[in-house]
Amino acid sequence: MSNEIIVEDSIFRVGRVISVDGRSIRVSVDKAKNSSHLVYKGDLIKNVSVGSYIKIIKGFTIIIGKVEGEFTYEDKIASTKEYSSDKEKINRSLSVSLLGFFNKKEFERGIKEMPLVDNECYLLDRQEFNQVHDFIRKTDEPLVIGTLTLEKGQTITVGIDSLFASHIGIFGNTGSGKSYTLAKLYFELFKIYKDNQKFREKSNFFLLDFNGEYVTESENVIIPKDYKNIYRLTTKNNDGQKYPISKETLYDHSFWAIVLEATEKTQTPFLRRAIGNSSLADKIKTNDSLKELIKNTFWLGIAKNDGELGQKVLIEFLSELYYSLGYSNLLDIRDAIRERIKFYARDNKREFVYIDAEGEWHWDNDMRTKILDHFEELELPDTEINDLDVLKIQIIFQYYDEIIKGFANIEHLAPLIKRLGKNFSDIRKVIEAKEDVSTSKNFTIVSLKEVNIHMRKILPLLLCKQLYEEQKTKNDETSHLNIIIDEAHNILSRDSNRESEQWKDYRLETFEEIIKEGRKFGVFLTLASQRPSDISPTIISQLHNYFLHRLINNNDIIAVEKTISYLDKLSFEYLPILPTGTCILAGLSAQVPVVIDIGAIEKEFEPNNKTRSLIENWKD
Ligand SMILES: Nc1ncnc2c1ncn2[C@@H]1O[C@H](COP(=O)(O)OP(=O)(O)OP(=O)(O)O)[C@@H](O)[C@H]1O
Ligand SMILES: [Mg+2]
Missing domain, CATH: 3.40.50.300 (P-loop containing nucleotide triphosphate hydrolases)
Known part of the structure; x- marks a missing residue:
């Protein structure tokens, strides 16, 4: 062993392992190292302290640990000697947790071997310290993000x-x-x-x-x-x-399931049916076919002769549409019809009846003609309805269609329709559908x-x-x-x-x-x-x-x-x-x-x- 190595060893050695308990190790510090700094070749080197690293030599294996705590206790024997220095009167020990080991000159995290009692412990030299903090794998490229807090000047x-x-x-x-x-x-x-x-x-x-x-x-x-x-x-x-979204996204029911906070079991499948109903969408796009659609759906609801359903269709369906269409006189028509229609008993069952201005009663087909006549006065917006609104109206039609036909359960879907207005008006403020979103x-x-x-x-x-x-x-x-x-x-x-x-x-x-x-x-x-x-x-x-x-x-x-x-x-x-x-x-x-x-x-x-x-x- 050359002189240099012996000197280095003696300077850098800090102590030896005195106990091994799971991952935590105790190290007894050499008494000569009870100072905050060491001098080596004219350089001041920081001695071990909490937060610093030490290496433990076990045969050919170099294990790296981090100092987590430091303890002192009195050395009874040294204390009784009259001429010993104060430094010698205390024993200092460190608690160390294991971090990794040197593998062919490279630091690796993890534990492969545990140290043994009496293994020698050393300070890390500059090169080893750098290796421990070199986080770049061979195939990777470096990005500088800052410096070590406890070791000024060491970039990370x-x-x-x-x-x-x-x-x-x-x-x-x-x-x-x-x-x-x-x-x-x-x-x-x-x-x-x-x-x-x-x-x-x-x-x-x-x-x-x-x-x-x-x-x-x-x-x-x-x-x-x-x-x-x-x-x-x-x-x-x-x-x-x-925010631009593609047309595809616009017609993706899972997109709307999120916007409308739809429940998975009943409301999402409903949305899939509604948005996938392209024939409905086509009808909504031109005023004539839309008018037909409104008339047909409305009559379908009344013809069921279900008091509760009829009222719902009469009031909610037309109001809902009114608020989605932008402009129309649907509310006037709704009120005019409402005044004329009554739910009445006839031949032991209750039925809708239309009472005209002269007080004459009309049933069945007669009633149908009378009701549908009201829609002749329907005025719809003359501008084209945009894609988002078409979608919303589509959902409304699908909902009433299914409710009237008894395909769907009101309790399950009504909360969704309730959210429709508010959520739609919010979402249209923040997204737009575009052909090209690249x-x-x-x-x-x-x-x-x-x-x-x-x-x-x-x-x-x-x-x-x-x-x-x-x-x-x-x-x-x-x-x-x-x-x-x-x-x-x-x-x-x-x-x-x-x-x-x-x-x-x-x-x-x-x-x-x-x-x-x-x-x-x-x-x-x-x-x-x-x-x-x-x-x-x-x-x-x-x-x-x-x-x-x-x-x-x-x-x-x-x-x-x-x-x-x-x-x-x-x-x-x-x-x-x-x-x-x-x-x-x-x-x-x-x-x-x-x-x-x-x-x-x-x-x-x-x-x-x-x-x-x-x-x-x-x-x-
Ligand atoms: N590394 C840094 N160097 C210089 N200035 C910094 C640094 N980190 C934060 N600051 C400054 O500190 C202030 C607070 O930082 P920042 O806003 O990032 O905190 P935050 O944790 O995101 O707070 P909040 O939770 O309130 O968002 C800012 O004025 C920022 O410029
Ligand atoms: Mg912040």
């Missing part, structure tokens, strides 16, 4: 493949830097690839922005505005931007800031499901979709009283499916949220990479602790005290959990989320 790079072909979770309290971290990841990614033709063709990024943080005036957040589509949706009025840009931001709470639940589900299904049917192994959702608790929370249980299950199941199955089709989620405890544990536990910012609430910490297996005890202790912009990176793309300072984004590309300064605004 992650593999692009291992990060972006994975589900990412970013959690932390408000103001802890989640949105900034999210923006940083994609900012760095786009910086490298944005001009690559293949990147633009093969990948698709879709960002849901609940607070309008990513749609500043300059529209340059994350990437310059020329590279992305921005949709600022609003339900406040009809003048906002609209775009050359592969980054889309949808801002839901101005969208009402009701649509905030429906729209994300609608859009994400749509994108997911599209990607699934593409069946192209080279294509890739990233769905990015900031403030993800808005749609992934388990407790919400605004919706039915069934609907909530459906919403969660959809995202759970993307999490569970998405990888196969190249669909990946990036979620940021302040409330991990609110989000379904199935979703949190299936994420691959975690950026954990400051978390103070105990429930949130527990939620993270329960579901994330990558994190060691020490990292959990850090969670409540992390400063803004600092987070723990754990998961598949980091061999060891590391505390990192997220690097800065150029000013122009930052999200719009400045923490307000009150006094700045209050100064005269």
Whole structure:
């Protein structure tokens, strides 16, 4: 052994293993190493402390552990000696958890061998330290995201493949830097690839922005505005931007099942029948055939001679149509007929009868002619009814047709028809059907800031499901979709009283499916949220990479602790005290959990989320 190695060994040696208990190891520190720094070749080297790494040598195997705790106790024998230095009077021991090992000069996570008592322990040299923090696999490319917090100057790079072909979770309290971290990841990614033709063709990024943080005036957040589509949706009025959907989507009953919050067993099949009824659609499109349709349906309802049904058709059917048609005199006709029709007893049964202005009674065919005469005065809008309205009217006709014929149960379908008006009027403010929805840009931001709470639940589900299904049917192994959702608790929370249980299950199941199955089709989620405890544990536990910012609430910490297996005890202790912009990176793309300072984004590309300064605004 050369002199150099002996010196190095003696300097870098910190102690030896004194106990092995499962994954936790105790190391007794050499008394000469009870100082905070060591001097080696004129350099000051930080001695072991909580949070640092040590290597344990077991024959030819090098095992790496992380120091989690430090303890001292008095050395009784040394204390009784009069001339010993104070340093020698204490024994120092470390608790260490095992992280991985060196495999042919490369660091690998996991445990292959356990150390033995009396194995020697050393500090890591610079090269080994770098290897432990080198997260890039051989086939991957690096992306610089920040620097190590505890080791200033050590940049942290992650593999692009291992990060972006994975589900990412970013959690932390408000103001802890989640949105900034999210923006940083994609900012760095786009910086490298944005001009690559293949990147633009093969990948698709879709960002849901609940607070309008990513749609500043300059529209340059994350990437310059020329590279992305921005949709600022609003339900406040009809003048906002609209998200384009294809004609195919428009006639997809599962799309409407989401918009109308349809139940799976009865309402969704009904919608399928309604939307698939193309002959109905054709009739609605021209005024003459529409008039016929109204007359026929109305008469069908009366002819059943069912008092309750007749009243319903008379009043609700015509009113419903009136509100969907835009303009018509249907209400006048309804009132005129209502005045003339009575439900009366004749020959031991009750029947509808038409009493004309002269007081004469008309039954059967006679009555039919009289009633239908009223519709001669029907005026309908002379502009063409747009596709969305045709669809809505189609649903109304199908509903009354089935009810009148007794095919469907009112109790099952009525709630759906009740939602029709409100949900339709909301959805038409935010989407439009287009022949061609293709775009050359592969980054889309949808801002839901101005969208009402009701649509905030429906729209994300609608859009994400749509994108997911599209990607699934593409069946192209080279294509890739990233769905990015900031403030993800808005749609992934388990407790919400605004919706039915069934609907909530459906919403969660959809995202759970993307999490569970998405990888196969190249669909990946990036979620940021302040409330991990609110989000379904199935979703949190299936994420691959975690950026954990400051978390103070105990429930949130527990939620993270329960579901994330990558994190060691020490990292959990850090969670409540992390400063803004600092987070723990754990998961598949980091061999060891590391505390990192997220690097800065150029000013122009930052999200719009400045923490307000009150006094700045209050100064005269
Ligand atoms: N790495 C960082 N470098 C510089 N500034 C940062 C960094 N991270 C966060 N900030 C700043 O801290 C503030 C809060 O950050 P951010 O809006 O990202 O927090 P958040 O966790 O998304 O909060 P909220 O939950 O309210 O959305 C912002 O002004 C942001 O510019
Ligand atoms: Mg945010």
